[in-house]
Amino acid sequence: MDSRVETSETLRNKCAACFRQFNRLEHLVEHMRISYHSVHEPTCGICKKHCRSFESLREHLIGPLPKQECKNIFSNRGCKFCLAILDSPHSLRIHQHSCQLSSVNNALGARSGKLGMRDNLTIDYGRTRGSPVVAMACKMVGGGSDGSLDLCARVCLIDEYENVIFHSYVKPILPVTNYRYETTGIRPEYLRDAMPLKQVQKKIQDFLCNGEPMWKIRPRCGKARILVGHGLDHDLDRLQIEYPATMLRDTAKYPPLMKTSKLSNSLKYLTQAYLGYDIQIGIQDPYEDCVATMRLYQRMKSQNHKVEDFPLASDAQNRNNFASWRQSELERMTPEQMLDISRSDFYCWCLDSRDY
Numbered sequence: 001m002d003s004r005v006e007t008s009e010t011l012r013n014k015c016a017a018c019f020r021q022f023n024r025l026e027h028l029v030e031h032m033r034i035s036y037h038s039v040h041e042p043t044c045g046i047c048k049k050h051c052r053s054f055e056s057l058r059e060h061l062i063g064p065l066p067k068q069e070c071k072n073i074f075s076n077r078g079c080k081f082c083l084a085i086l087d088s089p090h091s092l093r094i095h096q097h098s099c100q101l102s103s104v105n106n107a108l109g110a111r112s113g114k115l116g117m118r119d120n121l122t123i124d125y126g127r128t129r130g131s132p133v134v135a136m137a138c139k140m141v142g143g144g145s146d147g148s149l150d151l152c153a154r155v156c157l158i159d160e161y162e163n164v165i166f167h168s169y170v171k172p173i174l175p176v177t178n179y180r181y182e183t184t185g186i187r188p189e190y191l192r193d194a195m196p197l198k199q200v201q202k203k204i205q206d207f208l209c210n211g212e213p214m215w216k217i218r219p220r221c222g223k224a225r226i227l228v229g230h231g232l233d234h235d236l237d238r239l240q241i242e243y244p245a246t247m248l249r250d251t252a253k254y255p256p257l258m259k260t261s262k263l264s265n266s267l268k269y270l271t272q273a274y275l276g277y278d279i280q281i282g283i284q285d286p287y288e289d290c291v292a293t294m295r296l297y298q299r300m301k302s303q304n305h306k307v308e309d310f311p312l313a314s315d316a317q318n319r320n321n322f323a324s325w326r327q328s329e330l331e332r333m334t335p336e337q338m339l340d341i342s343r344s345d346f347y348c349w350c351l352d353s354r355d356y
Contacts (some may be wrong), residue, residue: 016335017041017050017342029330029338033322036313038344039306042256045078045085046070054274056260057083081276082299100276104162104291131159133249133297133352135228136204137289138235139184141191147178152238153186155200156286157207158294164287166204169194170239185283197240205241219246226352228297230267230289246347251296255346267292274299300349311351313343 013022017037022028041050042057047070051057060067061074061083077086081099086092136157143149151172157165169186171194179186212223224247229235232250236243251257252264257274259265265273268280271292279288310317321341322330330338 012335014335016339019047019049025331026327028335029322029327032330032338032342035342036345037339037342038311039308040256040311040344040346040348040350042083044070045083046073052262053256053258053260054083055258055265058273059260081274101295103277103279104288131165131225133160133226133228133294134158134165134208135290135294135297136232136235137229137286137293138238139186139284139286140238141172141176141180141184141186142178143172143174143176145177147180149174150234150238151176152197152200152235153179153184153191153194154286155204155239156290157204158287158290160294160298162291162294166207167287168200170200171196173197181283183280183282183284185285201240204239205243208241208243208247214242214244217244217247219244228293230270230293231264249297249349249352251293254300254349256300256348257296270296297349301352303348303350305348305350307354308343311344312347313345315343318343 013025013028014020015022015028015031015035015037018035020031022031037050041052042054043050044057044060044067047067049060049067051060059065061070061078062080073085076089077092078084079086079092079096079099081096084095084099086095134157136155138152138156139154140150141153143151151174152170153172153176154167154169156167159165169190171191173196176188176191179188181187208225208227209217210223210225212218216222217224224244226247226249227243228249228251230251232248232252251267251270255262257265257270267289268278271277271279275292275295279292312318313321318341320326321343
């Protein structure tokens with residue numbers, strides 16, 4: 001009898017999202033207050049456990065100490081790229097054919113050889129918005145006495161369909177002391193008559209703002225464009241461009257794509273793990289990086305999550321969901337009810353698909 005009561009109490013104090021168990025109900029309430037569990041977290045398609053990142057979910061399914069029941073099913077019907085669970089091994093084979101994307105390397109050589117200067121940066125002042133999402137990547141050479149100072153020497157922008165919008169070598173404002181040729185492929189003659197940094201900066205910034213004043217840029221339904229990339233803060237800093245964080249989609253800082261330790265994964269790893277091909281082998285091309293980040297963005301954006309009127313914990317309507325003055329009310333709720341009112345602490349890219 002006592003064991004049955006204890007089991008019932010344990011279940012009552014079990015988080016409905018991550019399945020952690022607590023001795024006291026108030027401890028579960030505090031856990032929900034700080035965990036920000038939500039429908040936007042990566043979730044196991046078998047046991048429905050919520051994870052903070054896809055890396056955590058991967059460890060749950062195929063890590064050193066996976067949940068055995070989930071591992072057994074995943075080994076037969078699980079996609080190693082998007083981590084979805086399919087109905088049958090046959091369905092998995094069909095799914096993986098489209099889920100594993102092809103490398104751009106085969107076409108990259110021919111495309112890059114003919115790329116040269118490309119400048120299709122046009123401002124439509126929001127009448128059509130053009131491409132609402134663009135990806136950008138830069139390649140850096142070295143400045144300073146030891147060549148460790150990053151200087152932008154090449155930049156590329158593409159649209160959602162992987163078409164090149166802008167490509168240019170960039171003439172740094174400081175002397176180059178290390179061209180890093182082994183990875184950049186950049187030689188001194190490429191930069192001799194390159195576009196000056198200030199000109200590149202103005203062109204890109206005007207294009208991103210798309211006729212909308214910087215102070216007025218809105219994250220949803222505005223004229224400005226969403227910018228996708230990997231390590232965007234660094235690239236924008238090297239280009240001396242200011243752009244609102246609400247308009248950036250950075251694959252290095254997006255919580256579901258980060259390590260379990262909350263550190264960034266490399267773009268090389270993310271492309272191999274979630275798209276199924278290799279990049280950055282030998283001399284690196286910014287077009288290849290643009291394509292990888294755009295594909296990662298599209299994959300994350302296409303996730304089908306439950307629609308919520310106010311999906312973020314920062315939304316005014318959700319700020320009191322776990323307020324301390326509601327403690328008694330929260331303790332009367334079931335774990336499922338608490339999960340239902342819990343909201344995410346990050347902006348899920350699936351929300352972009354509802355804006356355009």
